[in-house]
Amino acid sequence: MTTYNTDEFESINLHYYYFFQANRPAVELASRKDMEVFIISPTEKGGRLWEPSDELASQCKPYSAIEMNDRWLLTQPEVHTLSCGAHTPEQVDQHLGAFEASLDLNGQDEAVFVRLDRSRQEIDHFCTECQKCLPCPEDIRIPEILRMRNGIKAFQMADNFRERYNQITPGDRWFGGAFGNACTDCGDCLPRCPEKLPIPDLLRESHNILYRPPEPTE
Numbered sequence: 001m002t003t004y005n006t007d008e009f010e011s012i013n014l015h016y017y018y019f020f021q022a023n024r025p026a027v028e029l030a031s032r033k034d035m036e037v038f039i040i041s042p043t044e045k046g047g048r049l050w051e052p053s054d055e056l057a058s059q060c061k062p063y064s065a066i067e068m069n070d071r072w073l074l075t076q077p078e079v080h081t082l083s084c085g086a087h088t089p090e091q092v093d094q095h096l097g098a099f100e101a102s103l104d105l106n107g108q109d110e111a112v113f114v115r116l117d118r119s120r121q122e123i124d125h126f127c128t129e130c131q132k133c134l135p136c137p138e139d140i141r142i143p144e145i146l147r148m149r150n151g152i153k154a155f156q157m158a159d160n161f162r163e164r165y166n167q168i169t170p171g172d173r174w175f176g177g178a179f180g181n182a183c184t185d186c187g188d189c190l191p192r193c194p195e196k197l198p199i200p201d202l203l204r205e206s207h208n209i210l211y212r213p214p215e216p217t218e
Helices: 024-032 054-060 065-074 089-097 107-121 142-155 158-165 199-210
Strands: 011-014 036-039
Touching (some): 054 107, 054 142, 158 199
Parallel strands (some): 011 036
C-alpha cells in the first residue's frame, strides 16, 4: 500500500456502483485522506441501467434503475460527485429524479436496497467479489465474471453485461484477461475461496450465457 499513500492527490475518479463494489477499499482510503471521490460512468458501466431487465426494473421500484444507483451512491458520505453520461433527455430526467427526495436514506430507499441485496445474496453460488481467488494462472478476472453472474441470476441482467463481457481482450488495459472458458480446472482458486464456490463450473456457465462470437468480416 506504500505506493498509494503518497498524499500527492486531491481527488480520484473511479468506477464504483451498486453492481460494481470492488473499488470500495479505494473509496474508503480516499475518504480517510480527505480526497474528493468522483464516480464516472454510473449509468453505462454501472450495468447499462438505461435499459434494465424487467426483473431489475421491478425490484428498483418506486425508483428507476438509474435513480436507484444514483441514490445508492449519493447517500454515501465518501462520494462527492458523479457524472451522468446521459444518452437521451429521458435519462437526464431520471438522474434528476434522484434529487427529488432528501439525499439522506429514507425508509423507501432502505427497503429497495434491502430487497436488492437479498435477491443477490440468495442466488445459488453468490460471489462476494472478495478477490481472494486471484491471481488466476490463465489471467481470468474471476471476480469480474462472477459479478456479472450475480446480476444475471438475481436480476436477469445478461443483456446488460453481454457487451462488457465480449470486450475482454488478453493484454488490454481496460478489458484485459481471458474468457471464462479459458479455465483449465487447475484448482488454484478453489482453496482460496471463502464461499467454497465451484469456480470453474461457474466460469463456464457464465461464458455460455454471455459470449457471442464476433461477426464475420468481409
